Amino acid sequence: MDNEDRIISYIHSLEGKNSEVLEQIEKEARACEVPIIRKEMESFLRVMLYTKRPKKVLELGTAVGYSAILMSECLSEDSKIVTIENYDKRIPIARENIKRAGKEEVIELLEGDALEIMPTLQEESFDFVFMDAAKAQYINFLPHVLRLMKKGGILITDNVLQDGDLIESKFVVRRRDRTIHKRMREFLKAVKNHPDLETTIVPIGDGIEMSVKMK
Secondary structure (H helix, E strand, O other), X not given: OOHHXXXXXXXXXXXXXXXXXXXXXXXXXXXXXXXXXXXHHHHHHHHHXXXXXXXXXXXXXXXXXXXXXXXXXXXXOOOEEEEEEOOOOOHHHHHHHXXXXXXXXXXXXXXXXXXXXXXXXXXXXXXXXXXXXXXXXXXXXXXXXXXXXXXXXXXXXXXXXXXXHHHOOOOOOOHHHHHHHHHHHHHHHHHHHOOOEEEEEEOOOOOEEEEEEOO
């Protein structure tokens, strides 16, 4: 185990337990090999949500509802989360988990392609956006996300460093991953250079992108 792994293990050892329902959903997700957010991202999200106190959150990529439920536990009672999922096999599981958590009034799950759903949503209505969906689509999601974000809104994107592949030459990356590699680089370049955004990339977990909409 190298120093980086030891540091991660130490940080994980400091984490407290989640709510009972989240602990159960996490256990089930790992048993079925469903990817959920890492502990580092959980902590980062909590701190940002408690700092920002958003009233309306947009999530792209519900999976089994784990991150939406976690975020809902950090919000005030009058807040709302709209989460979008396109993978039909996970949608009923997510709905059941949201029901188990008693969050049906807080979390609205929309079924379908985010690129088709986002144009139907009200402009500048979200003050917090969390993207953890199809990585190759982040660059295509960005214009819609910016339209939907309020001034001062925060965008957080997970898995932007692709387990270190992002810094490699495209010829080193597996052929099947080259499209993701190319588009993720395009996405990070776009958010770092966008005139309406102030962006930082945080190298924790699998890489976190965080932007604030300035204009």
